[in-house]
Amino acid sequence: MDALRPVPRTLLRDRAYLAIRDAIVSGEIEAGAVVRDGELAARLGLSRAPVRDAFARLVDEGLLESKPQSYTRVTPVVAADVRDAAAVVGAMHELAVRTAVPRLSAADLDGMRAANERFAEAVGAGDVDAALRADDALHDVLVRVGGNRAAAATVARYTPLIRRLERRRFGEGGNCRSAGLHERLIAACADGDVTGAVRVTAEIWRGLVDLAYPDRPRPREQP
Known part of the structure; x- marks a missing residue:
């Protein structure tokens, strides 16, 4: 590097x-x-x-x-700062998803699937840089199609704070975000299921709070 x-x-x-x-x-x-x-x-x-x-x-x-x-x-990596950034970035991604899902083209969905394949391969190889690039590429499709410039700017501003902690946790042997969650997100998008896509997006970003507070009990997942 x-x-x-x-x-x-x-x-x-x-x-x-x-x-x-x-x-x-x-x-x-x-x-x-x-x-x-x-x-x-x-x-x-x-x-x-x-x-x-x-x-x-x-x-x-x-x-x-x-x-x-x-x-x-x-600056040091401060868990509370990461938590706050993840809350804001997650909310902006949920906003983007609500707008983007009805607008996604077949090419957009193919791009998300290809990014998730790269993500899964990178996680399997232990390549944190490639995994995070692929993760960005997948979610950036929704931010781009959503077309909200304020949301996109907020995501760009605060995501680096989150990435610092993600890299550290992965380097310590922590788990990358699940490719399975991405698959559920893509499936909901392909079905035009806005509510389902927002629900999975919220679950993905809640996982970043777990990175900041790895010892905190996780809430029971909703069916």
């Missing part, structure tokens, strides 16, 4: 943001690490200005914390 490599000189602020964000989420830049704009600018082949812009955005999103004239560092 080497997210911090030189980037093309187009959309420099956004590219710097994505590179640094991905390095934090992957653990390439560890929690608690102090980051310096000059060092990262050199590694990315950029000037300091887009890196500073990226820092400001990452502070706003909770991945960095900054004390003026002192330091900028990666």
Whole structure:
């Protein structure tokens, strides 16, 4: 994994943001690490200005914390923050599902099935990066088709906070989200069952609370 490599000189602020964000989420830049704009600018082949812009955005999103004239560092992974982010992101996914299910095309459903196949293969191989990319691809179909830009922006903003904990738990031997849950979601979508699709989506995102609080008793699943 080497997210911090030189980037093309187009959309420099956004590219710097994505590179640094991905390095934090992957653990390439560890929690608690102090980051310096000059060092990262050199590694990315950029000037300091887009890196500073990226820092400001990452502070706003909770991945960095900054004390003026002192330091900028990666925030710790805090279970309560992940819980709050999962609640918000889950609600946005449920909203997207309600709108998207009646609009899904055969090609959209095929894309979700293909993503779930990649997900299952990655989980079986223990490839966390590939599993999370496939998971994103599956759910992104619903967010895209749902067409709610505010919901999409909220998902994009808060998902990285969740991914940090997912990667840590999986690295400790925890379980990835179930491909079976994805299959149930796809089946409900294919049947045009909005209520069923929302129910499965809620179940998927409740599972992230279990990642944040692995010792908390799970509620009994509804039939």
